[in-house]
Amino acid sequence: MSTSANEPRDPQAIRISNVCKSYGQYKVLKDISAEVSRGEVVVICGPSGSGKSTLIRTVNRLEEINSGSISFNGHDIHAPMRTKELNLLRSRIGFVFQNFNLFPHLSVLDNIAMSPIRVKGVPAAEARAKAVKLLERVGLADKQNAYPGQLSGGQQQRVAIARALAMEPPVMLFDEPTSALDPEMVGEVLSVMKSLASEGMTMLCVTHEMGFARDVADRIWFIDAGQILETATPDEFFKNPQHPRAQRFLADLRH
Amino acid sequence: MITDLIAIIRDYWLLLLIGQYPNGPLGGLANTLILSALSIALAFPVSILLALARLSKWTPLRWPVTMLVYVTRGVPLLMLILWCYFVVPLVTGTDVPSFVIMLTTLVVYQGAFLSEVVRAGIVSLGHGQMDAARALGHSYLGAMRFVILPQALYNMIPSILSTFVSTIKDTTLGYVINVPDLTFAASQVNNQLLTQPFQVFLILALVYYALCWSLTHVANRIERRIARRRAGTVSATISETAQATKMITEQP
Amino acid sequence: MNGFDLSAILSNPEFVSMLFHGIEATFIIYVGSWSLAMSLAILLLGIRFSPLPVGNSLVAAYVSYHRNVPTLVQLMLWYFGIFTLMPDWLTGWLASHNAEVIFAIIGLGLCQAAYFSEDLRSGLRAVSPGQMEAAKALGHGYVSAMRFVVMPQGVRNALPPLVNHSVSLFKNSSLALVIGAPELTHAIKEIENLSFRTFEIYLVGTLIYLFISLLIMAGGAYLSMRANPAVGGHA
DSSP states (O other): OTTTTTSOOSSEEEEEEEEEEEETTEEEEEEEEEEEETTOEEEEEOOTTSSHHHHHHHHTTSSOOSEEEEEETTEETTSOOOHHHHHHHHHTEEEEOTTOOOOTTSOHHHHHHHHHHHHHOOOHHHHHHHHHHHHHHTTOGGGTTOOGGGSOHHHHHHHHHHHHHTTOOSEEEEESTTTTSOHHHHHHHHHHHHHHHHTTOEEEEEOSOHHHHHHHOSEEEEEETTEEEEEEOHHHHHHOOOSHHHHHHHHHHHO | OHHHHHHHHHHHHHHHHHBTTTTSOBOHHHHHHHHHHHHHHHHHHHHHHHHHHHHOSOHHHHHHHHHHHHHHHHSOHHHHHHHHHHHHHHHHSSOOOHHHHHHHHHHHHHHHHHHHHHHHHHHHTHHHHHHHHHHTTOOHHHHIIIIIHHHHHHHHHHHHHHHHHHHHHHGGGGGGGTOOSHHHHHHHHHHHHOSOHHHHHHHHHHHHHHHHHHHHHHHHHHHHHHHHHHHHHSOHHHHHHHHHHHHHHOOO | OOOOOTHHHHTOHHHHHHHHHHHHHHHHHHHHHHHHHHHHHHHHHHHHHSSOHHHHHHHHHHHHHHHHSOHHHHHHIIIIIIHHHSOHHHHHHHHTTTHHHHHHHHHHHHHHHHHHHHHHHHHHHTSOHHHHHHHHHTTOOHHHHIIIIIHHHHHHHHHHHHHHHHHHHHHHGGGGGGGTOOOHHHHHHHHHHHHOOHHHHHHHHHHHHHHHHHHHHHHHHHHHHHHOHHHHHHO
């Protein structure tokens, strides 16, 4: 199982097919289909309440769906499966939360090293050494022994990215990673994400940072009222949006 | 008056301290402390299991435990002691010392009370911690063990200490089934003296006061230390729930 | 022992009447001690907020004693101890007027007053100082600000612990058994002795206690909802 999850059986890293989800009467996602190819960076944008966060949370099954399917490297994430299997799949999809969700009782180093040790069975010394390297990579080598509560929001989010990377996922999902940050801290998180993208990481990001979308994304999905209304390259999307609601969304941003 | 008190203490201090021991069962203050400590030591793991059962999605597990919690919240401890006095010998098939009956009652009673504290501690952490752990591939139990419980239980330490004080006070009810504890020893002293009931029960009250007051004092100091540590590492939401959980356990 | 048979208890008029007398005594003890506790708690709170430092430490000592000495021991001290020190005319009067019930009300009420007054105090302290300032800025005097702005919020904050402690007091009314008050647990034990139907009568007693406790909890939940409709509506 662990090797087969690595096998690129499907040219698309993530394939979303006809996904519908509703809370009672309210339809959050309406028949969504889209793909993310290997090495691609996709930015999901759209007005608040459009279903962006729900969509990205269905990709690692933090939310269930009512119909349709989502596959990751050819594995159907929402198929009935043993929880062990689901846990293994999840460990191969990195997820970064809006509110960081670092573990406050663990030091920064242990936040990063704990899951490789407990989930993947990596020897502790090896996992810690890896964690130190990841902390260097996000520019926080000096914070190993700090606790999350002692860090700024931007630093916490960089630790959260390092924590997700420690599981060596082929795909990273970002759910509004900069929305909870003070403006002066947005840049440090975006630059970590940019460097990840330049190293060829497959990324799916929900974000309001249109500068990031313009510079880094390969494609943009515009989503409103539970539907993907437009998929385009950043150039097409920002210069010449097709859908009227995308046009209004961009016009509102400029004000 | 004062001389009466001193005379009683001089004549009966050993009986109040250890009961009839070594000529009879261990009793007095020593037994009160042993009974309380054993109760809490056993009630603590029980409370974690009960809390996990109450949070379970599986109804046959959640329902009976929820009922147990409501029964212990709504029915006098005295009534539960009578139940155990009746049921425990039926289950074991033999005569059981009153100490064991009182221990069983207190483990069930305080276990159910503490389970509410554990549950509140887990719920107060919010979905984010569980989501993050699951996203990293931890199983439900793995997430509980490595992420949720370490935080919830650490926040619980002050509640456990205040429950220990409650338990010491609750052991006095063992008097009804003749558990040889401090209260029982005092009433023995009273039966021997006959003429000085006020003095005897005043001594009893003062001993409990000194014991519970100093333990409460220690508990408050530890709580402040934990609050200080938490202020450095965790958001304010948790200290709010620590207040809420304290409310659940504080009872006369 | 025969099989389970509730009717052995419930269709025996003698047992039913004993049960009702027990419930009646428990009710008198509960209502009496609750009223005593609440009036005393408000008095203690008044002393706490008065400018006299002596009053403050006296109240603190009162609270400390009643919270750190087991309720049962407090009851024993009253009934077996203080009762015997009273002058003969008072002892005689009490003895002919259900001394056990009266001492249960006094002992439980004095003890519970300590809890109630602390609940009210922390409820008041949780009201932010900005509320008092805002009221004063609008022209309220101290009393008026207390009465219309601070108190309503403080009592609302104190409601959940007050309800919890009201349930505790109800449960603790069973302790009156130890000083011989003829309350519900006492009645249950007597019926057990007469009928040998331990399981049945314990079950009936447990259900009665549980029912009344849940009633108090529900009443408290209703009051909290009324006092705080915005929160109650969403919860």
